[in-house]
Amino acid sequence: MLHVQTVMRRPLLPLAAAVTAFATVVAAADPSATAPTPAAALIAHWTLDEPDGDQARDAVGGHHGTVDGAKPHERGMVGRGRLFVRSEGNHVEVPYHADFDIPSFTVSAWIQLTKPPTYSGILGTRHGGEFTFDMKVNAAQVHGDIGTGSQWIRKVDFGADDVGANGQGGRLEVDRWYLVTYVVDDATKECRLHLDGDRKKTLPYTGTARLMQPGQRLRIGCSWGDEFMDGVIDDVKIWNGPLTEEQVRSLATP
Numbered sequence: 001m002l003h004v005q006t007v008m009r010r011p012l013l014p015l016a017a018a019v020t021a022f023a024t025v026v027a028a029a030d031p032s033a034t035a036p037t038p039a040a041a042l043i044a045h046w047t048l049d050e051p052d053g054d055q056a057r058d059a060v061g062g063h064h065g066t067v068d069g070a071k072p073h074e075r076g077m078v079g080r081g082r083l084f085v086r087s088e089g090n091h092v093e094v095p096y097h098a099d100f101d102i103p104s105f106t107v108s109a110w111i112q113l114t115k116p117p118t119y120s121g122i123l124g125t126r127h128g129g130e131f132t133f134d135m136k137v138n139a140a141q142v143h144g145d146i147g148t149g150s151q152w153i154r155k156v157d158f159g160a161d162d163v164g165a166n167g168q169g170g171r172l173e174v175d176r177w178y179l180v181t182y183v184v185d186d187a188t189k190e191c192r193l194h195l196d197g198d199r200k201k202t203l204p205y206t207g208t209a210r211l212m213q214p215g216q217r218l219r220i221g222c223s224w225g226d227e228f229m230d231g232v233i234d235d236v237k238i239w240n241g242p243l244t245e246e247q248v249r250s251l252a253t254p
Contacts (some may be wrong), residue, residue, distance in 0.1 A: 010016040039073060040106060040241030043099050046092065047252040048234055049079045056082070056092045056220070065094040070221055073232050077110040077177050078254045081234030082217050083178065084221040086120070089228055093127070098127070100212035103186040106212075108137065108251055109220075110144040113174045115230035121223030122180060123236065125212040133211050134181055134223035141170040142200075144182055148192060149210040156182065156191045166198045179252050185242035192242070197252030199245065211238075 046061040051072055058064040069090040070082040086089040109122050117137040124134030131147035143157040160171040172178055181194040186208060193201045213217060220236055221229045235254065243251075 020221055024035045027146075030242040033162075038241065040239040040242075040243055043235060043240045044236075045234040045236040046093075046094075047079065048082045048092075048236065050077040055135065056094075061097075061099060061214075063094050063099065063219075065099055067092050067145075067222065070233075076232060076234035077179075077234045078114070081088045081110070081112075082221070083114070084229040086115070086118075086228040089222075089226075091121075091222040091228065093216040094220070095215050096212060096214055096218075096253050097174075100218065100238070101214070102211050103208045103238050104183065104184060104241045105209075105211045106183045106241070106243045107133070107237070108179065108181040108248075108252075109177050109236040110177055110234040111137070111172075111229070112177045112234075113137065113172060113231040116174060117172065117230070118222070120229045120231060121219070121221060121227040122229065122233065123218065123220050124223035124227070125216050125218045126224040127217040127222070129213060129216045131157065131210075132213060132216060134227075135180065135185075135211070136223040136227055137172055137180075137207045139171075142172070142180055142193070142195065144193075146184060146192075146205065146209045148207050149213045151177050153205050153209060154191075154203065156193060156203050156205075158193045158195070162177065162200040164195070164198040164200045166196065168195060168198070170200065171194070181243075181248050181251060183242045184211075187242075192248075194248050197249040199248075249250075 073083040120137040135144035141159040160169040183192040
């Protein structure tokens with residue numbers, strides 16, 4: 001007699017679930033397999049849109065800052081901004097939070113210089129302690145520093161000749177808006193520097209960078225010491241990982 005065996009078919013997994021299941025099997029079979037890097041999440045966004053008062057509210061993470069002298073400016077890049085005057089020591093101060101104690105990150109801000117730059121600070125975490133992160137505008141370059149929290153890793157800057165694909169280098173003009181974006185990628189050990197969404201320079205590094213550490217304060221409008229900004233700053237953002245090229249380009253169209 002011929003016996004017919006009934007085969008029960010399992011329902012097909014959706015594509016995303018199937019890919020995840022396959023990756024799990026591969027990882028189990030090969031412990032050295034590298035897991036996909038999770039997408040960077042926006043962890044702070046200071047719009048600087050407040051019409052008055054001494055608080056700069058973080059629209060996503062609750063990391064609110066205290067405004068010291070920086071006045072509301074009606075013509076920001078996105079809504080209002082804040083006008084910073086170097087001689088008055090204007091800045092916005094944000095206390096330490098563990099969210100910022102990370103090795104990979106992206107920092108982005110719109111700036112409009114009102115005077116020729118001389119160590120014009122955009123943002124820094126070197127307040128109350130050294131060897132972490134800052135970015136600023138100098139006379140002929142956009143400059144930054146990254147460190148481990150206990151020592152410097154390297155300077156990260158792009159100059160007048162680093163023109164990228166759009167012909168604009170690091171010599172910035174007065175009364176013009178620019179978007180400065182620094183991407184620090186611990187996985188690739190690269191710092192990628194962008195202006196208006198266009199990559200200007202890629203700098204390798206060794207060691208583990210640290211955006212901020214306990215005891216420090218983050219300041220907008222001051223990179224370190226007396227390196228205060230003469231200009232308007234708007235729409236400052238921090239992500240807890242490296243943005244892709246496409247994501248950085250999209251920031252330049254607010």
